[in-house]
Amino acid sequence: MSGKKVFNLRAKVLFIFLVLALVPLMVIGWFSLKTTENLIVSMVVRQLENVAADKVALLERWLDERKADLKVIAGTSLVQSMQPAEIEPYLNLIKDKYGAYKDLSVVSADGNLISSTNGRVAAVGAEGRNTYIARDRLYMSGITYAPEANESTFFIAAPVIGQSGGLAGTVYGSVGTNKIIVHILNVSLGDTGECYLVNKDGRFLAHKEPHRILTENISQSGSFKNIFEKRDLGQPYLDYRGIQVLGTSMKVAGTDWYIVVEQDREEAFQSAETLKRIVFLTLLLFIGCALMLTWIISYHIVRPIRKLSKYAGIIGEAKFDRATLTINRRDEIGMLYRAFQDMSAKLQKRQSHLEQKVDLKDAKLKETDLILKKTKLIAERSEKFAAIGRMGAAVAHEIRTPLTSLKLFMESMEAEIEISPEDEEDFQIAMKQISRIEATINRFLDFTKPQDLVFSEISLAELVEDVLIMVRPMIKRQECTLDINMDEALPPIHGDRKLLAEALVNLFVNALEAMECPGLLSITVVKDNFAISDGTTVPCLRIDISDTGHGITEEQIDNLFEPFFTTKASGTGLGLPLVFNTIQNHGGVIRVKSRVQHGTTFSIYLPLNIKQPLCEADGRNSTN
Numbered sequence: 001m002s003g004k005k006v007f008n009l010r011a012k013v014l015f016i017f018l019v020l021a022l023v024p025l026m027v028i029g030w031f032s033l034k035t036t037e038n039l040i041v042s043m044v045v046r047q048l049e050n051v052a053a054d055k056v057a058l059l060e061r062w063l064d065e066r067k068a069d070l071k072v073i074a075g076t077s078l079v080q081s082m083q084p085a086e087i088e089p090y091l092n093l094i095k096d097k098y099g100a101y102k103d104l105s106v107v108s109a110d111g112n113l114i115s116s117t118n119g120r121v122a123a124v125g126a127e128g129r130n131t132y133i134a135r136d137r138l139y140m141s142g143i144t145y146a147p148e149a150n151e152s153t154f155f156i157a158a159p160v161i162g163q164s165g166g167l168a169g170t171v172y173g174s175v176g177t178n179k180i181i182v183h184i185l186n187v188s189l190g191d192t193g194e195c196y197l198v199n200k201d202g203r204f205l206a207h208k209e210p211h212r213i214l215t216e217n218i219s220q221s222g223s224f225k226n227i228f229e230k231r232d233l234g235q236p237y238l239d240y241r242g243i244q245v246l247g248t249s250m251k252v253a254g255t256d257w258y259i260v261v262e263q264d265r266e267e268a269f270q271s272a273e274t275l276k277r278i279v280f281l282t283l284l285l286f287i288g289c290a291l292m293l294t295w296i297i298s299y300h301i302v303r304p305i306r307k308l309s310k311y312a313g314i315i316g317e318a319k320f321d322r323a324t325l326t327i328n329r330r331d332e333i334g335m336l337y338r339a340f341q342d343m344s345a346k347l348q349k350r351q352s353h354l355e356q357k358v359d360l361k362d363a364k365l366k367e368t369d370l371i372l373k374k375t376k377l378i379a380e381r382s383e384k385f386a387a388i389g390r391m392g393a394a395v396a397h398e399i400r401t402p403l404t405s406l407k408l409f410m411e412s413m414e415a416e417i418e419i420s421p422e423d424e425e426d427f428q429i430a431m432k433q434i435s436r437i438e439a440t441i442n443r444f445l446d447f448t449k450p451q452d453l454v455f456s457e458i459s460l461a462e463l464v465e466d467v468l469i470m471v472r473p474m475i476k477r478q479e480c481t482l483d484i485n486m487d488e489a490l491p492p493i494h495g496d497r498k499l500l501a502e503a504l505v506n507l508f509v510n511a512l513e514a515m516e517c518p519g520l521l522s523i524t525v526v527k528d529n530f531a532i533s534d535g536t537t538v539p540c541l542r543i544d545i546s547d548t549g550h551g552i553t554e555e556q557i558d559n560l561f562e563p564f565f566t567t568k569a570s571g572t573g574l575g576l577p578l579v580f581n582t583i584q585n586h587g588g589v590i591r592v593k594s595r596v597q598h599g600t601t602f603s604i605y606l607p608l609n610i611k612q613p614l615c616e617a618d619g620r621n622s623t624n
Contacts, residue, residue, distance in 0.1 A: 025286055026283065033275060033279065037269065038234075041234040041246065041268075044246050044263060047189070048233075048248040048262070048263065049248050051187050051189065051195065052260075055184050056253075056259050058184065059180065059197075060254070062180050063252070063254070063255070067156055069094070069098060070157070070158035070173050071138070073094060073173075074158040074159060074160045075161075079171060080160055082108060082160075082162075082169060084115045087114060088115040088116075088117075091105075091106070091116070100176065100180070102153055102175065103117050103174040104117050104171070104172070104173050104174075106169055106170070109167050109168055137159065138158050140254075141154050141155050142154060142199075143206075145213045150210055151178040152181075152205060152214065153174055153175060153177065154174075154177075155173060155174045156172075157172050158171045177205075177206055181197075184206060185206065185207070185208050189263045190263060192263055192264035192267045193267075194263075195260070195261045196259075196260055197252075197257055197260075199257055200258070201217060202217040202219035202224045204217065216240070218239070218240040218260075221238060222237030223239045223240055223245075223247060223249075225237070227249040227258050233246070233248055234246070236265040244265040245264050245265055246263055247262030247263070304336075304337070308336065403434060407431075407434050407438075410427075410430065410434070453499065453585055454497075455610070456494065456495070456497060457492045457493075457494060459490070459492055460525055460606075461490055463501060463504070464504065464523060464543070467501050467504045467508065468482070468484075468508075471505065471508045474512055478512055478519065480512060480515060480519045480521050481518065481520045482523070483522040484522075484524075486524070487525065490541060493541060493606050493607075495606065495610075496582075500582065502582070503583065504543075504545075506575045507545050508521070510575065510576070511546075511600070512547070514547050514549030514550065515547050519547060519548045519549065521545075521547055522545075522547075523543070523544070523545055523546075524543070525542070526541070527539070527540075527542075528540055528541065530607075539607070539608045540605045540606055540614060541605075542605055542606075543603070543604040543606070544602070544603050546599060546600070546602075547600055547601075549599055549600060550597060551594045551595050551596040551597055551598055551600055552594040552600050553594075560592060561576050561580040583604055586606055586610070587607050587613030588607060588613075589604075589605045591603045
């Protein structure tokens with residue numbers, strides 16, 4: 001929950017900063033962009049209109065000059081005289097002086113060529129002369145393209161009035177457009193600005209690319225619609241090349257010609273695009289600043305609050321060892337941190353005091369419980385031993401005397417009466433069973449009345465070897481493998497050699513009986529250290545007796561050393577209790593490890609110093 005609040009606080013800070021910083025900037029940026037675009041459009045359109053007006057004025061003035069030239073030529077007395085010898089030098093002089101004419105010709109009223117600078121009437125066919133001559137006013141023809149001259153031309157016809165006042169003839173001037181078009185098409189509108197001349201049908205009359213003249217038109221483009229439709233000059237359109245442009249057009253007075261001036265929109269709005277990039281970069285810069293400010297606020301405000309929240313959770317769980325909170329700030333956050341630290345110290349002190357009280361009470365309860373368990377165990381075992389003692393005394397009184405009489409009677413029969421070979425085997429079986437009953441009775445009596453220990457210095461390695469001499473025949477009979485591992489120079493121990501030997505024999509025989517043929521009996525004798533209940537270690541010798549038998553379940557391990565508990569059909573359940581008592585009387589411990597179908601290991605720990613017993617507090621922790 002606290003994490004969610006911290007995240008919301010950080011998000012709110014970022015949102016507020018973005019709203020307060022970026023929204024005004026975006027509004028100002030949008031307004032600046034729109035204003036800039038409008039200014040650019042206005043400037044470009046105004047510049048285009050000025051260029052178009054200048055070019056139209058230039059072209060109109062040039063045409064007026066050409067018309068005035070033809071009027072002057074037609075009004076001179078030389079031309080009115082219709083004398084070829086006088087007219088021809090004059091026409092050549094005019095042609096060379098102005099340089100705008102491709103040809104100057106004078107034709108009589110009846111259509112005959114009077115004089116020409118190139119010997120013919122340029123651009124006028126013989127069949128059309130009478131039409132032009134019949135007119136009594138200036139006439140300007142349409143533009144034609146002369147491929148051989150790589151330029152477009154037109155002609156102007158002016159009537160020649162004779163001295164009598166009648167029409168004497170016509171002066172024709174064939175005008176080339178190259179000279180004037182150089183001035184018309186040359187515009188200063190960046191790299192993409194252009195100016196061209198079209199007629200009312202949209203056909204190119206003058207263009208910077210001569211091959212378009214009179215061969216292509218703009219009738220299907222936005223440029224043509226821009227000439228004849230009233231539209232917003234600030235809106236871009238597609239020109240004849242399919243490129244978005246801004247443009248304007250203007251008609252040349254007295255003709256069906258139109259000057260078109262255009263500039264690519266991309267170039268016109270280049271400054272606006274630059275401004276856009278600046279605005280976008282500024283927005284990105286402000287966003288970066290917002291993120292940086294958010295991080296700074298998070299580091300100096302939100303992060304300490306998150307740490308305090310985490311610290312409060314740790315204190316709530318009473319994990320004071322993990323509650324480490326340090327800060328070197330002198331502001332309100334630092335005051336809050338120090339207040340938390342003081343609170344944590346007080347809570348920790350109170351918690352420690354309570355834990356000490358609880359631990360003391362727990363220790364007393366455990367000690368009391370341990371004493372009760374030990375007392376109960378002693379009482380149970382005393383009751384069992386008392387019952388076994390009573391039973392042993394009864395057995396000794398009720399069974400042993402008649403059994404002894406029976407045994408003596410059987411032995412006397414064997415001495416006095418000859419037993420047939422057929423009955424000899426049965427007689428021996430009876431004697432063995434009587435001996436077995438005697439052994440069982442003796443075992444009961446030995447368990448209830450333990451013999452006094454006779455301590456002496458014992459070499460454990462020699463003791464193990466002596467015991468193995470007794471059990472080796474059984475090992476060979478069961479075809480088992482014997483594996484012995486003993487440390488060299490084992491220190492001696494103090495103990496009862498006879499009782500320890502009986503305990504080892506019991507364990508060796510149990511291990512062999514637990515295995516199926518063939519098996520592996522492993523015996524390990526090493527020097528070790530035994531950890532007792534108070535945490536200290538006592539030097540000892542460890543004897544491990546391992547078999548590869550069928551193993552013992554956990555439930556059976558818990559009862560192994562109880563009197564009369566056995567897993568064998570013919571067992572008495574007294575062997576392991578006798579072993580347990582022998583090891584415990586020597587101050588040692590016996591432990592069992594077993595896995596079903598994987599075998600069992602009995603480990604005997606015997607102290608090197610009999611004055612430092614290994615027996616644990618309850619005296620029963622002998623299995624694991």
